[in-house]
Amino acid sequence: MFFDAALIDSVPRLVTPVLLAATGGALCERSGVFNISLEGMMLVGAFAAVAGTYYSGSPWGGLVVAMIAGAAFGLLFAFFSVWRNGDDIIVSIGVNILAVGLTALLLRSLFGVSGQFDDPGIFALPAINLGPVANVPLIGGLLSGQSVLVWLAVLLVFATHHFLHHHNFGLRLRAAGQNAEALRTVGLSPEWIKTGALIACGALCAVGGTQLSISNVTLFAEGMSAGRGWIALVIVMMCQGRLPWILLGALLFGFIDAVGVRLQGLDLPQQVTDALPYLLALLVLALSYRRRMGGAHAA
Amino acid sequence: MTHLLRSQRLKLIGAGLIGLALVLFLVPGAGDISAGFLNGAFGGRNFFNLYATLGRYAILLGMALAVVISFRAGLLNIGGEGQLVLGGLVAALVGAYLPAPPFVVAVAALLAAMVVGAGWAALAGFLERGTGVPLLIGSLLLNYPASFVASYAVSHPFRDVASGATQTFRIMQEAGLPRFNGTILDYGVFLIGAAALAYIVLEDATVFGYRSRLRGYSAGFARASGFPIRRLYYRTLMLSGAAAGMTGFIAVFGSSQRYVDGMLTTPLYAWTGIAAVLLAAVRPRLVPVTAFFFAVLATGSIGMERTAGIPREFGQVIQALIVLTLAGFAGKLTAIAGGRR
Amino acid sequence: MLVPKTDSNQGAVCSLRSVSKSFGSLKALSDVSFDIRRGEFLALIGENGAGKSTAVSVLFGLLEPDTGHVEVEGTPRRFVSARDAIDAGFGMVHQHFKLYPELTVIENVLVGNERGGPLARIPFRAAESRLRDIIDSYDFRLDLNVRVAELSVGEKQRVEILKLLFREASVIFLDEPTSVLTPQECHSLFAMLRRLQKEGASVVLISHKLDEVVSNAERILVMRRGEVVAERAVAETDRSELARLMVGAQIDTPTKVNVATDNIALSVRGLTVAGPSDKPRVNAVSFDVAEGEIFGIAGVSGNGQKALVDALIGLEPSSGGTVLFYGEDITRKRVAERRAAGVGYMSEDRMSVGLAAQGTIAENAVAGREQTAAFSRSGWLRKRAMIQNAQELVEKFDIRTPSAQQLVGKLSGGNQQKVVVAREVSARPRLLLVENPCWGVDVGAMANIHGQLIDLAKTGCAIVLVSSDLEELFALSDRVGVIYDGAIRRIFPRAELDTFAIGAAMAGDGQFSKDYA
Known part of the structure; x- marks a missing residue:
């Protein structure tokens, strides 16, 4: 059977990295930063998680190191884009190249390998077994046995949403994205607000990267973010940074990913299935922009 | 504003050079590093490394040309990678399968590569004009299907299985770009240099160049002045894609003689091309210089790895830092796209 | 204390x-x-x-x-x-x-x-x-x-x-x-x-x-x-x-004299521009402008005047109605065709529509005419002619600049607007569409620009002047139409211009002009 439980069960782990990165991207979008370096920030997180696990001996150490590294990249972005008033697109390009170069460089200098690093000393974050729930048909495998990161991701999305709409900083963050100069006239600094959004975004992307490197597998491979950051960006643009929709969008792409994996099992070449999310992304973007264009002629 | 920007840029470069000189004098072993770097970029037996630098320069200049053509007109085509890959793949297939005299094969491969590159760029343009997907995103996302298609082509239907690698068959040997006597350097660098020169003249002295430049300064101005917006848009974009496709042809018909999986994506050629254009502040005349700089940085880093054991990826890190620092000096892309001559 | x-x-x-x-x-x-x-x-x-x-x-x-x-x-x-x-x-x-x-x-x-x-x-x-x-x-x-x-x-x-x-x-x-x-x-x-x-x-x-x-x-x-x-x-x-x-000194303000003829230059009938919702942004607008006449359009900004001008120059497709220019139907013509026919346009958005700020005066001054024989030959620019043209305009329109090769973005607001005026006037238009020509310019430049518009009308050019400044409209216009909610509510001849009557029409309270309702 094509759509069986195993396919459904694989969706959460495929959704998680994209969902986390998209949540981070949404914070940037709402605060008025056009961050297209989600891809690079994820890659950094994936590497830092492996390195952190290796040196601390615990995947939780890996998670913490990843978040710190991601936050540092967010801060780096903020320094050049917000404080030096650089162009978001140029800074993003720089950050993406830096992520590729730095992870490869550290892979060589810390572990003496290139391409890929795995080691028996790297452990995965634990999965959460829900005991009897695992035996419930259909949703048992979906809910039970998922990595702790899957649940953390869901929690973070709702927490971020709540924070944006019910807490002062969230209000200011949304205001910064609407009219940064107006914030200055009430004595608030749009710079610091955007910096905060970028740091949070870096950390969230890095947690997404952690899901890639120390959850279902325990290794780092160069370029292992493999375009998921771009998919996350597409989801952010499609949903205009609105979090409940982002959850939905991420689920859609996770599902397509899962279908792709399944199709590979049916002897379809991997390259064809790998292209699926991108073609879907283009289609979805085309449709959503077409709808938006339909209204505003002069836009 | 512009001369302020320029003087800051000079200060930046000056500070970098002084810093570099200090490091070379003061840090023990730095002499080895710099010797390794210089040797890697310019030296080697019979100047082997210099030719390697020039070979890489041809590709980087081609990609930078593709970027500057579009950026100059305010079109943020960052999908050069897809256009490059498809150009390279198609060139390799024409080179390997077209039964024709060598010269015809070469010309057909070049034209096919340019057409495919232009078409892929036009597709991103169609997505923007037809459905409103921003060119930046559309062109970028199209990179992925392009490289998956190429990867599929060389691992399944067109794979040279006997070679053991994921690559196409060799192109017809006599059709390959001729090389300079006794060196590994082919004429590709001339071809792309001529293309760059042609664009510099075109941009400066023709009505097309004038319109594309002023469109880059302000799209609203171009519309209100009655420029043929649609034609200008597609023409510029396809020219940009064709330059990327041509670069793919040069890579395949030059050194490698076939398309090898990942040969055009792994070294981040397209992104380095963007970096070169940004360093040149989108001024066409400076692009050949900045592209050369990045070619030297890449091959120099390889030399540094050989002599001083510093991983070559260090070069990429430096490149990234240059882009970031530039961002802090250059201001907004919308304001610098089109910068001054 | x-x-x-x-x-x-x-x-x-x-x-x-x-x-x-x-x-x-x-x-x-x-x-x-x-x-x-x-x-x-x-x-x-x-x-x-x-x-x-x-x-x-x-x-x-x-x-x-x-x-x-x-x-x-x-x-x-x-x-x-x-x-x-x-x-x-x-x-x-x-x-x-x-x-x-x-x-x-x-x-x-x-x-x-x-x-x-x-x-x-x-x-x-x-x-x-x-x-x-x-x-x-x-x-x-x-x-x-x-x-x-x-x-x-x-x-x-x-x-x-x-x-x-x-x-x-x-x-x-x-x-x-x-x-x-x-x-x-x-x-x-x-x-x-x-x-x-x-x-x-x-x-x-x-x-x-x-x-x-x-x-x-x-x-x-x-x-x-x-x-x-x-x-x-x-x-x-x-x-x-x-x-x-x-x-700081007395400024001589140019005075408007009526030079309009009976010859109709621009005739707009039922022009409609669709909007984002069902409500059109320009709603069945009709008016005529005679040769040599300055027709002012008053209105609180955002009531459709921008879309109206965009539709007249061809930047915005109209969804209904016709635009006749000396009897020729130009409703579906492109910007370039309208410009070639003698329609000029001065945008209120000087920095990104009226001018390319990063271009030189010479480059800006030929925009729209770059392909004419004066400035290019079979696709190649005649750069010397472009620079000479700019030098003449700098002289004639009193543009304060060190050279004709100066970047337009470095000029003061008033001088930038003079570049726009110079370009449009030197193209010898028969119809000029003008939006808020004096936004952000000093009094001296304002008098200069008003003088140019008045002189241009004397050459027989019809002018449509959109302005949010009633004083400006009163000083220059032969007639003033008031636009509200996408429709021209009333047209006042120069003799009947009155702040409060116009204000009422701007607020939508005016009597609806029955001719075109």
């Missing part, structure tokens, strides 16, 4: 003391001192660039002065951000509203006034009841939970005032508050300001409109070139003296 009070700051809530401020080589303020007294209605007037905004920005903590300082109730203070000014009880309604369109009214009010740290919850409940009281008390008619993007311009301004009342500001600055309002809306705004004043607030009006200054303020400060050049009580001065003080 430790600081001894001098006579000059008797009753002053705040003051500037010897404040100077430069931006590069430009001296924006030199040694400016003045007081704002408790409960007074002060007007700060001056031309664009006279230093009004800079002075207020210093008072408001948005700019730090090079020398001098701000005093609050006689105590020297150093404001490092607007927060300090707000805490001192200052509030400001900016000319360009400081609102967040996608946030609701209550969220807009609360940003920056939330109290509590960044992690605290937004105090919606506490704010809501107070805001409702204020809204009722001042009859603001605002819904707290609607997005600001959906409000009208007048309502947005009330949100700005609501913010100030919410934080109980005692000194209220208003920067050109009436530039987007109808005369009737202005009336109620000033009524409310006088009420605030009666309740003890100080009101500071920053304006260059002498009428509203003379009829509302008690005391007037005139600024010119970064200095306070005069102080007058309203009773002891009049408009013409104030105008002289602002400008």
